Amino acid sequence: MTSFNRSTSRRLKKLTQIPSVWEGDRRPLSSTQTRADDSEAKGECILWVDGSQGIVRGMDVVAPETGPEAIVRTLMRAIEHPHSPAKPARPQRIVVRDREIQFYLRGVLQDLDIAIDYAPELPLIDELFRGFAEILDSQVPDLPPQYAQVLREKAYAIWQAAPWELLEEQQILSIEINKWDVGTLYASVMGMLGMEYGVLLYRSEESLKRFRATVLRDEESTQRLEEAFLKQDCLFLTFEHAEDEESDEDDEDEFGDLADLPLSEIDPTFGNIHPLEGLRSVLYDEEGLVVFVALESFYRFIRDHRRHFDGETFPTLSRRYRISLPHSDEPTKSVSVTVSTMPQLAAELEEMAGFEATEDDPQAISTFQSLRDDLIPEDSFLSLGVVSWEMLEYLRKGVAYHKIGEITPDGEGLPVILIQTSRPKAKTVIENIEKAGGLKAICFNPGADPFDGTHYDLGLLQTDNGELFLFGEFEDDDPIHVEARKKWNQRCKNTKGYCGLIIAKGLTGASRGNPQLRDMMALFEARSLAPKDLGIGTLQLMPQLQFE
Numbered sequence: 251m252t253s254f255n256r257s258t259s260r261r262l263k264k265l266t267q268i269p270s271v272w273e274g275d276r277r278p279l280s281s282t283q284t285r286a287d288d289s290e291a292k293g294e295c296i297l298w299v300d301g302s303q304g305i306v307r308g309m310d311v312v313a314p315e316t317g318p319e320a321i322v323r324t325l326m327r328a329i330e331h332p333h334s335p336a337k338p339a340r341p342q343r344i345v346v347r348d349r350e351i352q353f354y355l356r357g358v359l360q361d362l363d364i365a366i367d368y369a370p371e372l373p374l375i376d377e378l379f380r381g382f383a384e385i386l387d388s389q390v391p392d393l394p395p396q397y398a399q400v401l402r403e404k405a406y407a408i409w410q411a412a413p414w415e416l417l418e419e420q421q422i423l424s425i426e427i428n429k430w431d432v433g434t435l436y437a438s439v440m441g442m443l444g445m446e447y448g449v450l451l452y453r454s455e456e457s458l459k460r461f462r463a464t465v466l467r468d469e470e471s472t473q474r475l476e477e478a479f480l481k482q483d484c485l486f487l488t489f490e491h492a493e494d495e496e497s498d499e500d501d502e503d504e505f506g507d508l509a510d511l512p513l514s515e516i517d518p519t520f521g522n523i524h525p526l527e528g529l530r531s532v533l534y535d536e537e538g539l540v541v542f543v544a545l546e547s548f549y550r551f552i553r554d555h556r557r558h559f560d561g562e563t564f565p566t567l568s569r570r571y572r573i574s575l576p577h578s579d580e581p582t583k584s585v586s587v588t589v590s591t592m593p594q595l596a597a598e599l600e601e602m603a604g605f606e607a608t609e610d611d612p613q614a615i616s617t618f619q620s621l622r623d624d625l626i627p628e629d630s631f632l633s634l635g636v637v638s639w640e641m642l643e644y645l646r647k648g649v650a651y652h653k654i655g656e657i658t659p660d661g662e663g664l665p666v667i668l669i670q671t672s673r674p675k676a677k678t679v680i681e682n683i684e685k686a687g688g689l690k691a692i693c694f695n696p697g698a699d700p701f702d703g704t705h706y707d708l709g710l711l712q713t714d715n716g717e718l719f720l721f722g723e724f725e726d727d728d729p730i731h732v733e734a735r736k737k738w739n740q741r742c743k744n745t746k747g748y749c750g751l752i753i754a755k756g757l758t759g760a761s762r763g764n765p766q767l768r769d770m771m772a773l774f775e776a777r778s779l780a781p782k783d784l785g786i787g788t789l790q791l792m793p794q795l796q797f798e
């Protein structure tokens with residue numbers, strides 16, 4: 251048995267011994283109503299209270315598998331560093347209701363002149379734990395217990411179906427339920443930009459339109475965007491990176507895109523937003539049933555019509571489903587639901603956003619595929635510059651060269667984006683661009699964070715297969731970047747829109763930040779696109795639905 255060091259025993263014996271009886275116990279914190287993933291509810295609570303004064307001197311919550319030493323550690327704090335208003339002191343007597351704890355404490359505390367007694371009941375601690383149980387039982391679970399499992403199962407099925415690979419946010423599906431005071435829900439899918447994944451179920455078409463109109467109108471006003479967000483009228487399912495209790499908080503942003511994570515690290519979150527309720531991460535019984543029916547019919551529709559969403563147009567489709575109700579007290583055990591696409595509404599929302607492509611502009615992009623940030627390594631050195639025409643000839647002969655057209659030399663040289671990284675990472679970047687068919691265009695597109703009001707100039711690479719990759723984020727009021735962009739625009743004008751991307755090695759060597767010709771591994775020529783040519787509008791960092 252572990253015992254105190256002699257110096258510790260001497261220190262404790264120097265404390266005043268008060269004529270008090272302390273109660274001590276260790277009990278599970280559990281409740282039939284608490285969430286299954288509530289770590290505190292799974293733990294055990296250790297309490298030390300002064301029965302004579304009626305105050306708690308020490309309390310801890312520990313894992314059930316923690317050894318008996320934990321109750322002594324809490325007792326030590328109760329003696330030397332008690333909760334206010336208690337003062338450091340030793341009791342004359344300790345009472346516990348567990349024989350094993352009694353014998354253990356007798357062995358550990360034998361040099362401290364404290365009597366350790368047993369009692370079958372501990373009135374003060376019993377009362378405290380009854381209070382804890384009432385608090386736990388009064389907590390509303392995030393999901394109705396009878397629907398929790400089926401809702402989570404359906405959420406994971408939707409995650410694996412990945413509807414954001416098929417539908418853009420403005421391509422709305424109507425889900426006609428006509429039950430439980432719900433007429434039609436309007437499903438909007440988030441995730442095509444790789445920023446946040448989920449399904450929003452608007453209770454009215456008006457709420458959906460109003461929110462989008464407000465975001466477009468007040469994109470520079472953080473306060474108005476927050477207000478617009480809370481004025482939505484919708485139910486939602488979003489996906490987050492599952493929290494790991496042992497992970498370092500500094501690693502929160504280790505994964506830029508949830509789609510890169512295994513299913514075991516994806517956590518679905520359900521909730522409700524209403525102008526008069528605000529945001530809550532709780533679904534009540536009726537809401538849980540409505541969300542299940544909506545998601546089940548939504549999932550079936552995506553499954554049945556997946557191949558119809560491969561084209562550039564948003565097709566007119568409709569299908570009726572009979573959905574069985576899980577664990578329901580309803581007199582009927584199923585409900586009929588009709589799911590339909592809404593091409594007219596999608597066109598209206600596109601027109602509202604002003605990013606539809608024009609037929610007379612051959613460079614306009616009719617379908618925005620995705621925005622990814624996994625091409626360029628995070629620790630790369632990045633610069634906007636120019637390569638002289640003489641140097642360009644050396645590059646074309648000495649590195650992996652990908653030509654895009656006949657460039658007429660004009661001005662001081664070819665405007666280029668230089669990416670310097672390690673040799674292995676540079677090879678990977680080059681291979682990935684080649685697998686995507688090569689580099690098609692380079693563009694700087696506006697971006698904004700509506701919550702802190704920051705505006706960005708986002709550097710984007712478009713590969714030949716239509717994918718967009720983020721290579722840099724620059725604050726648009728950074729004077730160094732502003733000057734570099736002015737030079738970039740003028741140089742691209744001189745070259746009739748031709749530019750290039752250079753991939754170089756040597757990030758950790760002597761040439762870091764100033765790669766030489768021998769460090770350059772590939773040159774991809776490309777076209778320079780203006781934001782209006784890209785046609786995706788200002789990219790918004792949308793609110794993340796995260797809850798404590």
